[in-house]
Amino acid sequence: MNNVYILVILVIALIVIFFPGSKKTQREVEVEQMLNTDEYTEKKAEIGHDLMNKIVLATNIHISEKYKKPTYIIETIAAKKYEHPITKDVFYRCMFMVMSRKGFASGFTITVDIRVKPSIKIHAVTRQPIDVELPGDTKPYEQEGVSAQEFFKYELVKKKIQVTPNEFKMAKNKLN
Numbered sequence: 001m002n003n004v005y006i007l008v009i010l011v012i013a014l015i016v017i018f019f020p021g022s023k024k025t026q027r028e029v030e031v032e033q034m035l036n037t038d039e040y041t042e043k044k045a046e047i048g049h050d051l052m053n054k055i056v057l058a059t060n061i062h063i064s065e066k067y068k069k070p071t072y073i074i075e076t077i078a079a080k081k082y083e084h085p086i087t088k089d090v091f092y093r094c095m096f097m098v099m100s101r102k103g104f105a106s107g108f109t110i111t112v113d114i115r116v117k118p119s120i121k122i123h124a125v126t127r128q129p130i131d132v133e134l135p136g137d138t139k140p141y142e143q144e145g146v147s148a149q150e151f152f153k154y155e156l157v158k159k160k161i162q163v164t165p166n167e168f169k170m171a172k173n174k175l176n
Helices: 002-018 026-033 049-067 154-161 165-175
Strands: 041-043 071-083 090-100 106-115 121-126
Touching: 026 121, 049 071, 049 090, 049 106, 049 121
Parallel strands: none
Antiparallel strands: 041 071, 071 090, 090 106, 106 121
16 A cells, blocks of 8 residues: 555656646736736826825835835836726726835836726736737747856957948948
């Protein structure tokens, strides 16, 4: 009976080792959580001072909790309003510049999907630009067995890109 248990554990271990499945990156997970805008129409985002203040405060609290460091929003980069033509469901997609002063002071941008009715509710947050589209083919970024190099000789690059006087004159004549 013990041999059966050992065999089952061995099979499970081999499955876990050799068939790990595909794990999504944090960026892919965050972008997937963003609301799908295909069924929505983009409207002009007319956001008053009071509503924008509530959105900024709610977003700041959310990202401070998510990234586990104190942050503050210093700039609103973009704001878009999306409305569903049938259900009249409305949400805003805003992009903010955020600063953090814990440890090394740093800045980053976030894009956030927000519903404002009946109260302010953060739906999803990502560090991607407001209209991000993930690349369709990510294989070049996932290749294994590619040897890394510490440095590439600058002299080789410089020789390759040095422009001769004749090449410079030809390029100048093309502009004229």
